[in-house]
Amino acid sequence: QKEVEQNSGPLSVPEGAIASLNCTYSDRGSQSFFWYRQYSGKSPELIMFIYSNGDKEDGRFTAQLNKASQYVSLLIRDSQPSDSATYLCAANAGNNRKLIWGLGTSLAVNP
Amino acid sequence: DTGVSQNPRHKITKRGQNVTFRCDPISEHNRLYWYRQTLGQGPEFLTYFQNEAQLEKSRLLSDRFSAERPKGSFSTLEIQRTEQGDSAMYLCASSGTGGEQFFGPGTRLTVL
Numbered sequence: 097q098k099e100v101e102q103n104s105g106p107l108s109v110p111e112g113a114i115a116s117l118n119c120t121y122s123d124r125g126s127q128s129f130f131w132y133r134q135y136s137g138k139s140p141e142l143i144m145f146i147y148s149n150g151d152k153e154d155g156r157f158t159a160q161l162n163k164a165s166q167y168v169s170l171l172i173r174d175s176q177p178s179d180s181a182t183y184l185c186a187a188n189a190g191n192n193r194k195l196i197w198g199l200g201t202s203l204a205v206n207p
Numbered sequence: 208d209t210g211v212s213q214n215p216r217h218k219i220t221k222r223g224q225n226v227t228f229r230c231d232p233i234s235e236h237n238r239l240y241w242y243r244q245t246l247g248q249g250p251e252f253l254t255y256f257q258n259e260a261q262l263e264k265s266r267l268l269s270d271r272f273s274a275e276r277p278k279g280s281f282s283t284l285e286i287q288r289t290e291q292g293d294s295a296m297y298l299c300a301s302s303g304t305g306g307e308q309f310f311g312p313g314t315r316l317t318v319l
Binding site for chain 2: 100128130132138139140141142145184186188194195197198199200
């Protein structure tokens, strides 16, 4: 069964620190990986996607992909209290672009 | 607003009643997805459309659930004979050729 795994947390970091969120996936055929942020009671919001091995940076966010290790991570630099949310990792599963989801990691950024 | 929209945002119903939700995707997106999410869980895939064709339906989905996308634009999700276990957030997402899925605000269903 295809799976995406994340530590549920909570991950607690002080304001201004780097938050590191990790995700592993089981399907070697997955080609695309996505990070979504979800605030309590709201729908998921896409913040990063990555297709190639290595790093991809967008503002304070960096996604890292290592296909050999089947590992995806998200780094959030200069963490802010507004970054406190659940972060969902997802990997595509096949040509229909269906996503396999992790359960999410809860992040708390403390002022 | 050119994002994904869903209606209604909240629905309270009594067990045994039928409910229908609507999703309007981003206009240029040809793929549309329905998910269900309960507290502490990731989104659970329900079904997927490419244009008007329903290409996949979750095996977890009972026959009480049906979805349509008649003209390849908006989609509806109907739940017949609702049960308390159907209480959840129902999420719709759409994607174009890039594959990134963008979510609507969701419809929160409460079955009493």
